[in-house]
Amino acid sequence: MSGIKLSYRVDGDNFSSAGEASEQVKMRLKQLGVDSSIIRRVAIAMYEAEINMVIHAKGGMAYVEVEPDRIVLSLQDEGPGIADIELAMKEGYSTAPDTIRALGFGAGMGLPNMKKYTDEMKITSEVGKGTTVDMIIYLSAK
Amino acid sequence: MQIKQIMEYLNAEVVCGEANLETEVHSAFGADMMSDVLAFVKDQSVLLTGLTNPQVIRTAEMVDMKCIVFVRGKQPDHTMIDLAIKKGIVLLKTTLRMYPACGILYMNGLEAGGTV
Numbered sequence: 350m351s352g353i354k355l356s357y358r359v360d361g362d363n364f365s366s367a368g369e370a371s372e373q374v375k376m377r378l379k380q381l382g383v384d385s386s387i388i389r390r391v392a393i394a395m396y397e398a399e400i401n402m403v404i405h406a407k408g409g410m411a412y413v414e415v416e417p418d419r420i421v422l423s424l425q426d427e428g429p430g431i432a433d434i435e436l437a438m439k440e441g442y443s444t445a446p447d448t449i450r451a452l453g454f455g456a457g458m459g460l461p462n463m464k465k466y467t468d469e470m471k472i473t474s475e476v477g478k479g480t481t482v483d484m485i486i487y488l489s490a491k
Numbered sequence: 492m493q494i495k496q497i498m499e500y501l502n503a504e505v506v507c508g509e510a511n512l513e514t515e516v517h518s519a520f521g522a523d524m525m526s527d528v529l530a531f532v533k534d535q536s537v538l539l540t541g542l543t544n545p546q547v548i549r550t551a552e553m554v555d556m557k558c559i560v561f562v563r564g565k566q567p568d569h570t571m572i573d574l575a576i577k578k579g580i581v582l583l584k585t586t587l588r589m590y591p592a593c594g595i596l597y598m599n600g601l602e603a604g605g606t607v
Contacts, residue, residue, distance in 0.1 A: 364544075364546070365544070365545045365546075365570060366545075367546065367549075368546065368549035368550075368553070371549075371553065372549065372552065372553075375552075375553070385555075389553070389554065389555060392553045393529055393553050393554065396529070396549070396550075396553045397529060400546070452525075452542075452544050452546060453523060453524050453525035453526065453540075453542045453544070453546060453547065453550070454524075454525055454526050454546070455526065456524050456526035456527060456530075457526075458526040458527070458529065458530045459526065461530075462526075462529055462530050465530075
């Protein structure tokens with residue numbers, strides 16, 4: 350199992366379909382026989398990122414690489430960008446509208462969750478250009 | 492306990508997943524915020540919620556839930572039911588509110604489960 354590359358378009362117009370890419374990645378990792386606790390961490394981190402893209406950036410692209418020792422996720426959008434990444438990383442800080450809160454999201458837990466469930470996480474963002482979230486999860490125990 | 496016992500305790504109806512009613516579950520989580528489910532669920536396999544939109548099913552699937560109980564008489568729609576069938580998740584609904592529904596299950600041995 351080495352060097353499998355997957356890519357998905359995340360549709361930004363349809364909140365109902367948010368999470369489809371994460372679901373497919375989850376299935377694929379199961380087929381590859383990846384440990385279930387690792388799959389869960391990948392699925393949650395990617396799902397949070399996917400939801401964020403749909404809420405804030407009208408969708409984007411999700412790239413997943415399954416390497417022999419790690420899983421690398423990169424979620425790239427051309428949305429409004431994040432002006433203050435440190436603030437955005439704070440638990441409870443959210444700029445999601447009330448309509449999104451009514452759907453059960455926007456509690457300001459997305460980015461902190463991604464950090465919690467991954468071994469490495471990096472946000473690159475430019476206001477007006479977009480945001481890229483890169484995450485790595487190692488296949489062996491931390 | 493088995494999922495079918497949850498039905499009895501909560502006087503709940505099955506929405507879908509009849510074939511999996513004998514699945515054993517040991518702990519549960521109650522929330523209307525899916526963000527909290529993603530942040531705090533560790534090994535719980537039953538979700539009690541009053542929220543109905545497709546992301547409830549997806550969230551449950553991401554954290555490996557086996558059963559979702561909709562409280563306060565909430566009715567999941569077809570998109571949700573189709574998704575749950577695809578994922579093998581049992582959907583139940585009860586007219587009980589969140590607090591008594593959780594309380595009844597807790598008193599009968601369905602634990603709170605681990606915390607992250």
